[in-house]
Amino acid sequence: MATPQQLQLLAPLSGVLMALDQVPDPVFAGRIIGDGLCIDPTSSTLCAPLAGVVSDVQASGHALTITSDAGVQVLMHIGLDTVNLAGEGFTRRVEAGQRVEAGQALIDFDADYIALHARSLLTLMLVVSGEPFDSLVGSTGWVEVGQPVMDVLVGAAGGEHPAPVPGDAVCSSPINLPNPNGLHARPAAVFAQAAKAFSATIHLHKLQAQANGKSLVAIMALQTAHGDSVQVSAEGEDAEAAVAALTRLLSEGCGEAVTAPAPVEAVAAEMPNILRGVCASPGSALGRVMQIVEASLLVNEFGAAPPIELEALSQALIEADMALQHLRDTASGQAQAEIFKAHQELLADPSLLDQARALIDAGKSAAFAWKTSTDATAAMFRSLGNALLAERAADLDDVGQRVLKLILGVHEQALELPDDTILIADQLTPSQTAGLDTRKVLGFATVGGGATSHVAILARACGLPAICGMPLQMLGLDNGTRVLLDADKGELQLHPDAESIDQLRTRHERQRQRHQQELAQASEAACTRDGQHIEVTANVASQEETAQAMELGASGVGLLRSEFLYLGRQQAPSHDEQVATYSAIARTIGPAHNLVVRTLDVGGDKPLAYVPMDSETNPFLGLRGIRLCLERPQLLREQFRAVLACSELTRLHIMLPMVTNLAELRRARQILEQEARVLGLAHLPKLGIMIEVPAAALMADVLAPHVDFFSIGTNDLTQYTLAMDRDHPRLASQADSFHPSVLRLIAMTVKAAHAHGKWVGVCGAMASERLAVPLLLGLGVDELSVSVPLIPAIKSAVREVNLADCRIIAEQVSNLESAADVREALQQFHGAKVDASSVMEN
DSSP states (O other): OOOOEEEEEEOSSOEEEEOGGGSSOHHHHTTSSOEEEEEEESSSEEEOSSOEEEEEEOTTSSEEEEEOTTOOEEEEEEEESGGGGTTTTEEEOOOTTOEEOTTOEEEEEOHHHHHHHSSEEEEEEEETTOOOEEESSOSSEEEOTTOEEEEEEETSSSOOOOOOOOSOOEEOOOEEOOOTTOSOHHHHHHHHHHHTTSSSEEEEEETTEEEETTOHHHHHHTOOOTTOEEEEEEESTTHHHHHHHHHHHHHTTTTSOOOOOOOHHHHHHTOOSEEEOEEEEOOEEEEEEEEEOOOOOOOOSBOSOHHHHHHHHHHHHHHHHHHHHHHHHTOSSHHHHHHHHHHHHHHTOHHHHHHHHHHHHTTBOHHHHHHHHHHHHHHHHHHTTOHHHHHHHHHHHHHHHHHHHHHHTOOOOOOOOOSSEEEEESOOOHHHHHTOOTTTEEEEEESSOOTTSHHHHHHHHHTOOEEESOOGGGGGOOTTOEEEEETTTTEEEESOOHHHHHHHHHHHHHHHHHHHHHHHTTTSOOBOTTSOBOEEEEEESSHHHHHHHHHTTOSEEEEEEGGGGTSSSSSOOOHHHHHHHHHHHHHHHOTTSEEEEEOOOOBTTBOOTTSOOOOOSOGGGSSOTHHHHHHSHHHHHHHHHHHHTTTTTSEEEEEESSOOSHHHHHHHHHHHHHHHHHHTOSSOOEEEEEEOSHHHHHTHHHHGGGOSEEEEOHHHHHHHHHTOOTTOTTTTTTSOTTSHHHHHHHHHHHHHHHHTTOEEEEOSGGGGOGGGHHHHHHTTOOEEEEEGGGHHHHHHHHHTOOHHHHHHHHHHHTTSSSHHHHHHHHHHHHHHHHHHHHHHHO
């Protein structure tokens, strides 16, 4: 047995020591959570008492846990009943999964506010992993922040960990938590203490996440809230007794005064006839519900000798990489292949592997170590308040589960699905989505996810209608329930009537006929009925997409997202690789059409592993796009040099993202001119900017003389104008580019450009909506750059309208009050146009 080592803890605050027995809270005073010390603080910044990883930060910011490299877990809890403040008065300086050093600032707090609104400001520092310790300062007196206060004996706690008794796990029914603030420190401690009375291995489950039921820290890390549905599972000789006792304890609030939760039946009875979310993939389908619930995996915390566990992890990583390579090789398109390439990159992430190996060296099993590492990193992604990083957390969850199953020897079971299935799930993974049998699955709806998620991308590639951001109560639907999934409206209609079903079938038949006609006419020019030619180009991110776009009748590429060359890799692409890629795309387009290359559009929301970038509180308002490239001009120089190499192969245009002022444009043009001179080019390519922040639209008259074109990115322009995250599952339906304020900015941009003889395109998602075509043409837009599969449809929509009519409707809707009013007016305009066409045909 190893000799115990000492770990010294520092005072996290300055203040007066108070005996733990005197704390006016029975859970803390009774040491149910753990033993340690209490400080009545005079300072207002909580600092790290030891070095380690932040294994949990409560959402309300009042408590966090640090785990040392040797596995010692120390909980710091600011004040009593401060969870009820819901974060008011606390400012977190660190996130879950982050490594901290002793003395580092963790949480700032407003002592005056907390003293007035909470029961007490007494702050606890508790060793919750069970190691014994020696106090260096007694039980009372004055301490200064950073002063050594405690020696913990590492390796002296825990003893032998009994192996769980083999057998099938016993699971409880779902329990809706009655605790007003979920399982925060005190109720979590009561649950963990009760669980330790049983020899069975016990886990607490929330949706697809699970926690060791005997670990306070693990339970708190589930971040439960009032009303959350949880389950208890146990495996061992007293499993049934454990589940019965702990289920009753949860229902009663784990020692907190609570009101009884509503039974599941009552919740289901209140379910409305229509559930609403956000469109992830367009289309509609009629089918029957099939709930998909990921089985919980039982993970033992302790394993065999470290070399054995390290080998188990290594073997699982190799097998996972091979499986992902197969998915890449069999993907139906470049976008799908890139998703699984990104998953392979996660398998090799050094930070994840270092965390897992350190835990294995500390005696943890390979499964526990890998799960802890991936869960902590995913939690950190989700906690940053960034929709894109939250979606990447879903990818990490997928990769984590793939490796975990391989370590545990759990074989994937193919889903046995009936025909006409509408899948319902908390969240589908990219792996699950890629494996769906589209002969049986007609669409799906999920609680989690977003319109930019990899699951949404895969759904669109498969042609499956999908909705995300659905209410949690959807998970209470019975299998076999007949539903009408209308992803275009973001609606799931329960028990649709005969009229709704007939309307859906009629719509599908019309869509089928229209799609056939659009494909047949794809190569024809996009000219309005009164003879105005409109350029319909493509948004692409690969040579394969470019080729597909040209086959579907694109008049070139209106947006090449050049960052596809830079993302998901550990080093920047070489000059030769960039030149080869740009040249291949240019040859595919040819000399008669435009190629608009957007320079590198990355930043805090799309970080590069090989470009050091500071963490930003709000990456969408931070160092991204042209700001980042001008901050690191060598990146921009290298890209300009590579792009210019294909200038003789096509009508080359270069476009700068996120421009907000003339100074940025001038600096970028200067670098472009310098690189062109080095290459001996007689003529510069056309240089334009994206209009995607309100500042650029408002200054369009100032910017227009200095550019060759504008391209409007309606996605970002909308979210910055309305101050709404376009991927927020609850706000996405309101973050609508049809809002009159956005339309006025588009009109302002077009007017300024045309006054100086410059053309204007739209490359945002709005250009890919048929409904928006007459509106954008009426506002004076010259080019529509759209999603590749929609090129024939948008060209067809251009051919159906008169430009004079478009100008009238555009002027009318710009004076309406809301996006909903604009859409309704355009629907009526479209309906009148269809009726007029029918009369002419007859």
